[in-house]
Amino acid sequence: MAVVLESLQSIHYFSGLEPEELESLKKFIFEKPATKGEIIIFEGEPSNLVYFVVSGVVKLFKTSPDGKEQIIYLVRPYESFNEIPVFEAGASLASAQAMTPVVLYSMEKDDLRNALARHPALAMNVIQVLAQRTEQLLSLVEDLSFRRVTGRVAKILLEYLGNRDSPPRRLTQQEMAAMAGTAREMIGRSLKLLEEEGMVRLDRNRIVIVDEEALRESAGITV
Amino acid sequence: MMLMPVIDRNKCNGCGLCVAVCECKALVMVNNVLQVRETVDCHWCTFCELVCPTGAIQCPFEIVSENK
Numbered sequence: 001m002a003v004v005l006e007s008l009q010s011i012h013y014f015s016g017l018e019p020e021e022l023e024s025l026k027k028f029i030f031e032k033p034a035t036k037g038e039i040i041i042f043e044g045e046p047s048n049l050v051y052f053v054v055s056g057v058v059k060l061f062k063t064s065p066d067g068k069e070q071i072i073y074l075v076r077p078y079e080s081f082n083e084i085p086v087f088e089a090g091a092s093l094a095s096a097q098a099m100t101p102v103v104l105y106s107m108e109k110d111d112l113r114n115a116l117a118r119h120p121a122l123a124m125n126v127i128q129v130l131a132q133r134t135e136q137l138l139s140l141v142e143d144l145s146f147r148r149v150t151g152r153v154a155k156i157l158l159e160y161l162g163n164r165d166s167p168p169r170r171l172t173q174q175e176m177a178a179m180a181g182t183a184r185e186m187i188g189r190s191l192k193l194l195e196e197e198g199m200v201r202l203d204r205n206r207i208v209i210v211d212e213e214a215l216r217e218s219a220g221i222t223v
Numbered sequence: 224m225m226l227m228p229v230i231d232r233n234k235c236n237g238c239g240l241c242v243a244v245c246e247c248k249a250l251v252m253v254n255n256v257l258q259v260r261e262t263v264d265c266h267w268c269t270f271c272e273l274v275c276p277t278g279a280i281q282c283p284f285e286i287v288s289e290n291k
Contacts, residue, residue: 036243057240057274076240076276100243100276160286170283173269184273204267205226207287 001111003105010078011052013125019153021119028111034058034098040097046058048109050086053077056102060094070144071185074099080129086112087130129133148220152180153190155174155219157200161209167204194218225264227259228271234279241271 008022008029014121017025031054034040041047043062051058058075072094084094086109107115115167116123132201143149154192156179160169180187191207194200201208209215216222227249227264239290242250242257247264248273250257257279269282 045276056243072273072283076274084236099270100240135282157286161288162286168285168287172272172281174272174278174281174282181234188269201289206287207284209286212288212290 003031007105011054012078012081012129013080013091013122015125016122017119019049021121025115025119025122028115029105032104032106034104036098036101036103038098038102040098040102041092041094041103043093043095044091046090047082047085047092049082049106050080050109050112051082051096052080052105052107054105056098056100058102058104059097059099060099062149070189072140073133074185077175083130083133085109103202134178140183140185143186149180149182149186150190151218151220152182152195153187154194154199155214155221156180156220157194157207157209158212158215158219161212224241225261225265226262227261227265229281229283230257230259231279232256232279234277236279238276240274240276243271244274246270 002061003026005019008026009017009107025101032188040051040058050111056145058081060072060075060081061069062072063069073081075096081096082092084090092196100211116126144208148217156171156176160168160171173191174184176187191202194215195202197214197218199209199218201213227253237252237255237291239252239264246268247262247266249265251260251263252258267282272280272282
């Protein structure tokens, strides 16, 4: 399938570029479909392609030695990924997997570098995208290293645990994230940790508090 | 009746990412309108809520105690 100009215009990198500039760039951009579940990039492997999501969602994630997965970012339509090995020589720092059927556009490192030299608007867009990514990653670093997100999730669960007579209260992971001041991706990880430690049990759409005392301890509630 | 993901039609832009990510086919697009079908195969993975760019899908959890 040919690269579509309208799709290119919607990609953050190419936003605001003149149609003739986009036409001149089209020959350096290639389409690649990926099936749901397909691994597009393996962490640690060298790569010289920057990718743009045209449709679908791609999950960027890292895996710990014991197999735990941390989602770094969900790449939605018109966003890009895999910039690090393209702008900095080296391997991909995270794996990328298609969460849905995906259509990607890709551009080779040398072609992108040449295009950046010729199109200042493209260069400004790329700087903006990378600045936004840095901001998002710093926020994730803060969550992972300084904040006790799991403790805060434990506190929220206890606060929302109704009494015996009241109907159960409901919370989405998005709401828990907003209350805990963290990213939505951190909540799933925290709930899994609490489950592994035997404090809660995830029972489809129910979070069953199994060990309230341990949960209180995790939440830092001593009374 | 089984609790299923909840859609806010005012927020849904019909992008279909949730339909594409749904493993159990609980979410379907009918004439560009997102519909939810009740199915026991929905294990509340919450991926539909996670990928929705407009916050139109909610997968709420009931918070209960085992002792109640």
